[in-house]
Amino acid sequence: MAIFVNENTKVLVQGLTGGQGKYHGRRNRDYGTQIVGGVTPGKGGQDVDGIPIFNSVAEAVEATGADASFAAVPPKFASDAIIEAAEAGIGFVVCITEGIPAQDEALTFNRLVREFPNTRLLGPNCPGIISPGKCNIGITAGEIAQEPTADGPNVGIVSRSGTLTYQALYELKQLGIGVSTCVGIGGDPVPGTNFIDCLAEFQNDPETHAIMMLGEIGGSAEEEAAEFIQANVTKPMSAYIAGVTAPAGKKMGHAGAIVSGGKGTAQGKMDALAAAGVKVGLNPTEAGELMGEIVKSL
Structure with missing residues (x-):
């Protein structure tokens, strides 16, 4: 076994079309992680190295059955990205973003606890999680x-x-x-x-x-x-x-x-x-x- 993620985890990358999301998302996929899609508003229908892009997390979840998300978006958008994933039913969100104001982090965390108790957030400002040989989400x-x-x-x-x-x-x-x-x-x-x-x-x-x-x-x-x-x-x-x-x-x-x-x-x-x-x-x-x-x- 492993904790939180395993070989069956299906992962979306929020911000896959950006520099960090593209680099680490592809590395995670090449490691063997099931990267099933990316999310960038306005870029739905495109792809990154064969990974389909969707306009919203809800659309991506419906199409792919994803149950985890890798949020690689700038600090200004990170809190909204986390909540969007939770609203779409994502159970595990990894946010690597650094520089999110502490007040925004506190508000987002407490909203998750209050409104989305079935969603676990890892991070922000973290390297992510790896269950070796099974799943790698983040920058490790x-x-x-x-x-x-x-x-x-x-x-x-x-x-x-x-x-x-x-x-x-x-x-x-x-x-x-x-x-x-x-x-x-x-x-x-x-x-x-x-x-x-x-x-x-x-x-x-x-x-x-x-x-x-x-x-x-x-x-x-x-x-x-x-x-x-x-x-x-x-x-x-x-x-x-x-x-x-x-x-x-x-x-x-x-x-x-x-x-x-x-x-x-x-x-x-x-x-x-x-x-x-x-x-x-x-x-x-x-x-x-x-x-x-x-x-x-x-």
Whole structure:
């Protein structure tokens, strides 16, 4: 199994005719993902490298049976694109767009919760999701992901940072460790899917035998995840938290990565995870090596 997406997932690319949508949409298709159509208002009837374009998500869903969407549109249009997908019955939306105002993110997220509870949003400002060998939605290079094996052990990965997502995948591939699913939740203040959502799915996924978590400074998501792990997660875990040397009060890359009021520090997050039984590495490579030790013991 895998979480959220698998080989049967049918994907639309909102913004397929744009530069980013075209590049990553075709890469996702070439990886083996079922990219069944694209959506660009006013360009219906055209195609991108054989992928049909539709004027609306509703039209595309009716024609293709798509159940997932990859939103690769500018910040100005991203919120509308997400809601349009939800209105059309899309159950899983991946939005890679960076620079969406936090207020727009909050409004969109709460509208999804209130009006479209059957639609899950991943992102925005995230690398996407890959279930190796089955489905890749977003900007992750499929060649760095080790496919899971039937008997395992296989590892599930969840990360706030795109770059750390890629490194975690590569660290495990270097060790020959298969990955069930890797989820990049993004570093914005209002993520559509959080650590706890992914941890709960991995805990219930029989193909996932251990979990690797990559966090960073800012907010309280990692501390909340630690509480959830202590109460609900029985599978062994390793983790890494970025930002040990970050100065307080200064935004570091991600909009959500800011330490304020003595909260959200890397050390505080590391301590919380360690107290929950997670093996915490001091760098991404060490977190990968710790996972290697965990896998050997399974």
